Amino acid sequence: MSWAEIVTFALVAALLVMSPGPNGVLIAKTVPTSGRAAGFANVAGFVTAFYLHGALSILGLSVILVQSALAFTVVKLLGAAYLFWIGVKALKAAWQGGGRAQEVAPARRERTLRRAYVEGLLTNALNPKVSMFYLAAFPQFIAPGETPVLASFTLVVIHSLINALWFGAMVMLFDRLAKRLSGGGFQRWLKGVTGVIFVGFAARLASLRAV
Template sequence: MDFAQIASFSLVALLLVVSPGPNGVLIAKTVPTSGRAAGFANVAGFLVAFYIHGALSILGLSVILMQSAQAFLLVKIIGALYLIWIGVKALLSAWQGDNTTRSTVPTKPKRSLSKAFVEGFLTNALNPKVSMFYMAAFPQFIPVEEGAMMNALLLVSIHSLMNMIWFASLVILFSRLVATVRSGWFQRVFKGITGAIFIGFGVKLATLKAN
């Protein structure tokens, strides 16, 4: 695999990473309420899920997922329900409100690091679109040769590194805006918006068809 192929994949992957999606929404939801460390835990969950999707694609198990209507439907519905569940929780929290004010600083994160990690992991692990991306990308950018598996691992690593840099930057950005986003009115409005977006992503995933 030459530099041109790596550069082409990197461009496609970069456009996918920076496009709006549930990962960015989750970061924006986590950092203001639970802090920078929880946001980085989200990112760690993203990366583990990407490598699992990549490993499944390299081993060919994702082909089974894409070719089996029942398997694809199961993963798709579970992922959609998970995103909708996150959205409903955010909407309920926005509706109920809280006593948070601008000057309030929580004594401890509302979301543990392990929970933030699991949320980041499940948001990606239950999304078959990640497998679809790898299965579509690998045949186009990886030549059929003896080192194909290592080349596939390299592309997964490039995609994961881009995600880490992009979403870590978002974590830092939101953490610096924390004084504003912790105000009570902002939290209610923001939770309402993010809840609606998560539900929208869930509905979109539920209607996704395997190509």
């Protein structure tokens, strides 16, 4: 794999990572309510899921997932249901905030690190779009004669590093903002907005079709 191919893949992956999606919304929801460490636990969950999708793609299981209408639909609906559940929980928390929420700052450890990690993991592990991206990218950037497994995992590592850097920076940004916007009113507004967005992402994922 040449440096030109690596740079090209990195640019494509960076554009994908930086585009609006459930990962950024999860970070925006986690850090102000549960702290910076929980945000980094989200990111660790993202990265774990990418390696999982990469391994499945290399083993060929993702081909079955994409080509089998039933398997694709099951995974897609599970992912949509999970995003919908997160959205509804956020909307419920915003609705139950009440008037006193304007004066009371949220707990800094609402989420354990384990829970934040699992949220990040499931948000990506149940999203078949990640496998679809790898299946589309691997043949484009692996030259004939290269070791497919090594080259594929190289691409997964690059994608994971870009994710870690981008969302790690986002964690730091929201941590700084949270210290200035820590009032209950802002927290209630944030939960309401993220709840609506997650429900929207759930609907979008539910309508996704295999290509």
